[in-house]
Amino acid sequence: xxxxxxxxxxxxxxxxxxxxxxxxxxTGTGEDFFLASRTIGPFVLLMTLFGTNMTAFxxxxxxxxxxxxxxxxFLLMGSSSALVIPFVFLLVGTxxxxxxxRHGFLTQAQFLRARYQSDHLGLALxxxxxxxxxxxxxxxxxxxxxxxxxxxxxxxxxxxxxxxSSLMCAVIFVYVTYGGMRSTAWANTFQxxxxxxxxALAFYVxxxxxxxxxxxxxxxxxxNTELVAVGKTPKNFLYMISYMLLPLSAxxxxxxxSHWLSAKRADTFRLAILSYPICIALVWIPSVVxxxxxxxxxxxxSQGPILVRLILENASGVLAGLLAAGVFAAxxxxxxxxxxxxxxxFTTDIVRHYGFRERLSEKQQVLFGRLFVMGFLASxxxxxxxxxxxxxxxGVWSLSGFAALFPVLVAALYWRRSTAAGALASIVTVATxxxxxxxxxxxxxxxxxxxxxxxxxxxxxxxxxxxxxxxVSLATEPPPQEVVDxxxxxxxxxx
Amino acid sequence: MSxxxxxxxxxxxxxxAVHLNYWMWDDVRLVFGLPVNLLYxxxxxxxxxxxxxxxxxxxxxxxxxxx
Numbered sequence: 341x342x343x344x345x346x347x348x349x350x351x352x353x354x355x356x357x358x359x360x361x362x363x364x365x366x367t368g369t370g371e372d373f374f375l376a377s378r379t380i381g382p383f384v385l386l387m388t389l390f391g392t393n394m395t396a397f398x399x400x401x402x403x404x405x406x407x408x409x410x411x412x413x414f415l416l417m418g419s420s421s422a423l424v425i426p427f428v429f430l431l432v433g434t435x436x437x438x439x440x441x442r443h444g445f446l447t448q449a450q451f452l453r454a455r456y457q458s459d460h461l462g463l464a465l466x467x468x469x470x471x472x473x474x475x476x477x478x479x480x481x482x483x484x485x486x487x488x489x490x491x492x493x494x495x496x497x498x499x500x501x502x503x504x505s506s507l508m509c510a511v512i513f514v515y516v517t518y519g520g521m522r523s524t525a526w527a528n529t530f531q532x533x534x535x536x537x538x539x540a541l542a543f544y545v546x547x548x549x550x551x552x553x554x555x556x557x558x559x560x561x562x563x564n565t566e567l568v569a570v571g572k573t574p575k576n577f578l579y580m581i582s583y584m585l586l587p588l589s590a591x592x593x594x595x596x597x598s599h600w601l602s603a604k605r606a607d608t609f610r611l612a613i614l615s616y617p618i619c620i621a622l623v624w625i626p627s628v629v630x631x632x633x634x635x636x637x638x639x640x641x642s643q644g645p646i647l648v649r650l651i652l653e654n655a656s657g658v659l660a661g662l663l664a665a666g667v668f669a670a671x672x673x674x675x676x677x678x679x680x681x682x683x684x685x686f687t688t689d690i691v692r693h694y695g696f697r698e699r700l701s702e703k704q705q706v707l708f709g710r711l712f713v714m715g716f717l718a719s720x721x722x723x724x725x726x727x728x729x730x731x732x733x734x735g736v737w738s739l740s741g742f743a744a745l746f747p748v749l750v751a752a753l754y755w756r757r758s759t760a761a762g763a764l765a766s767i768v769t770v771a772t773x774x775x776x777x778x779x780x781x782x783x784x785x786x787x788x789x790x791x792x793x794x795x796x797x798x799x800x801x802x803x804x805x806x807x808x809x810x811x812v813s814l815a816t817e818p819p820p821q822e823v824v825d826x827x828x829x830x831x832x833x834x835x
Numbered sequence: 836m837s838x839x840x841x842x843x844x845x846x847x848x849x850x851x852a853v854h855l856n857y858w859m860w861d862d863v864r865l866v867f868g869l870p871v872n873l874l875y876x877x878x879x880x881x882x883x884x885x886x887x888x889x890x891x892x893x894x895x896x897x898x899x900x901x902x
Contacts, residue, residue, distance in 0.1 A: 419854060571860055
């Protein structure tokens with residue numbers, strides 16, 4: 341217990357040092373705090389985008405799901421992300437970066453307000469983004485607490501869950517609110533390198549104990565054949581198609597939006613677009629394989645995260661500490677970006693937008709942003725102690741909501757006839773359907789699908805978003821030509 | 836989508852179709868130590884690199900070239 345805790349504390353100190361070191365380059369402007377003055381290069385952009393998207397959902401959720409249902413989780417989330425996310429970066433990310441640089445946007449709400457000349461739209465997006473971000477941040481905070489508890493002796497003998505969760509939140513709060521985007525990007529890069537290396541180490545060490553990959557998989561396949569197949573059923577087919585929509589959430593996450601805008605040049609995106617699928621394979625394969633292999637000694641249901649049980653069973657104190665640091669790295673590399681995005685959204689979309697810019701000094705505005713972030717993290721911390729939902733299912737609900745908002749952003753970028761009322765109707769439809777399906781799912785056991793067909797609620801929300809967007813846009817006055825030209829024609833005309 | 840070449844959308848559809856390897860979902864063989872469905876998707880993910888390389892080279896929008 342002492343060794344694990346010492347290594348985790350050392351790791352947290354290193355992350356803090358990296359974050360604070362980056363602050364030395366701080367120029368003192370708002371754009372520098374929120375977007376690192378748009379100076380982030382290709383490698384750091386790749387590491388931050390990838391690290392930000394890899395959460396407790398990947399390390400703990402995916403291995404846990406693979407433990408219960410087998411290799412199909414890689415098809416559902418891994419390889420579909422490898423395909424969809426690079427295209428989202430190319431078709432949405434680069435365009436938003438280009439518009440953000442020209443118009444000085446910091447948040448999505450700013451962009452939508454300007455594109456549709458609608459104040460309500462920005463406020464609606466702020467509220468929905470914050471509500472959807474809550475469960476996503478929650479799985480990170482909860483995951484950190486669960487891991488430290490499990491690695492230090494379990495619920496009875498180990499540290500209470502709130503210790504791990506509070507430690508993570510405290511460290512993140514310090515370097516995010518002190519150093520802003522540059523500190524977050526540097527710390528993210530460090531953390532992404534740590535969890536990729538540690539994932540490979542865990543893969544090697546744990547599989548060695550079972551005689552290697554082939555032997556371990558042969559053992560699983562002898563006793564649990566269903567874990568190494570996908571299952572050729574129409575229900576599984578619909579399930580798989582539904583999951584292909586979830587990676588579209590990467591195009592709507594406010595924290596990914598901030599990272600896109602921090603890129604130095606358009607060319608900076610190229611490395612991220614090309615290398616994303618390789619990074620996915622490097623991180624997801626160990627996670628999924630270890631989850632499946634966990635069935636050899638720990639058939640479901642597992643007490644605590646399966647990855648942690650494997651680590652405890654197969655690694656010594658120092659190695660267990662390193663692996664714990666790796667899990668913390670995966671979680672924190674997302675949590676810090678999400679925290680920064682929440683602060684940026686509140687400062688920009690509420691404090692500054694609603695006229696407090698004139699009444700409050702720059703210092704007071706920043707103070708309000710920090711207090712809001714502190715309140716947000718404290719609320720998440722409190723919720724993490726009382727929620728009992730699995731990390732995977734909470735993550736899917738959050739991703740579903742964000743993915744269903746994707747048509748609004750695409751329409752803003754590509755559809756000239758889309759209107760403010762259409763976009764607002766689409767956001768309201770998503771929020772209503774999300775709440776309805778979520779409430780309906782509370783009584784069901786296992787993963788909820790629409791009428792048990794295999795279709796996830798995201799398909800209905802996504803379809804509802806498109807139908808309401810198109811129908812209401814066509815039924816309302818077209819937006820002013822000169823406004824649309826600033827956001828759509830301009831890009832085609834520039835050669 | 837006028838900023839991008841016409842072949843980009845069919846290419847994306849083709850990649851989605853290849854992703855859904857329904858015909859082998861009941862196959863439980865292990866190949867190189869990995870379940871064959873998992874191996875298929877590992878290879879698929881890695882094969883995206885050269886494909887995306889072509890996409891980034893040939894479909895990079897003109898408006899981004901100046902930035």
